[in-house]
Amino acid sequence: MKIKDFANKYQVQTDTIRYYEKENLLNPIRRENGYREYDEACEKQIQIIIVLKQLGFTIKEIQQLLVLRTDSVSTECNDAAAMLMNQKIMKLEEKVQFYQHALKVVQTVKELVNEVRYLENKDVIETLLLSFYEHTLKERSDDE
Numbered sequence: 001m002k003i004k005d006f007a008n009k010y011q012v013q014t015d016t017i018r019y020y021e022k023e024n025l026l027n028p029i030r031r032e033n034g035y036r037e038y039d040e041a042c043e044k045q046i047q048i049i050i051v052l053k054q055l056g057f058t059i060k061e062i063q064q065l066l067v068l069r070t071d072s073v074s075t076e077c078n079d080a081a082a083m084l085m086n087q088k089i090m091k092l093e094e095k096v097q098f099y100q101h102a103l104k105v106v107q108t109v110k111e112l113v114n115e116v117r118y119l120e121n122k123d124v125i126e127t128l129l130l131s132f133y134e135h136t137l138k139e140r141s142d143d144e
Helices: 003-009 014-022 040-054 059-070 075-113 118-143
Strands: none
Touching: 003 014, 003 040, 014 040, 040 059, 059 075, 075 118
């Protein structure tokens, strides 16, 4: 499959595919005429990349994981993968907590504006939103 068809199939820009190649995430077959040919191995690889990106993995982390796929099984390989997964789990748990808090805030605001009660609850809504803003600032500074 050619790059345009491959990119369309996986709803990715051709520039992104080229970038993944440059970063050694994808290795299509090169024809004599210079055209790239994306085979079944490339399809599996892009599917893994897409899933890892959706899970919040960076390109560098994806590179590490894909290298681990090709390395022979060893204690060091397992430890590296486990450490990377533990870090990602912590980040995902933080995001889950953030979105749970955000959901509560939005649900509360919805209740406060329900039945055209915005004006009577305007100050409460503003305080609630500013409090959430302060909370997110605090969490950002804790991450640094």
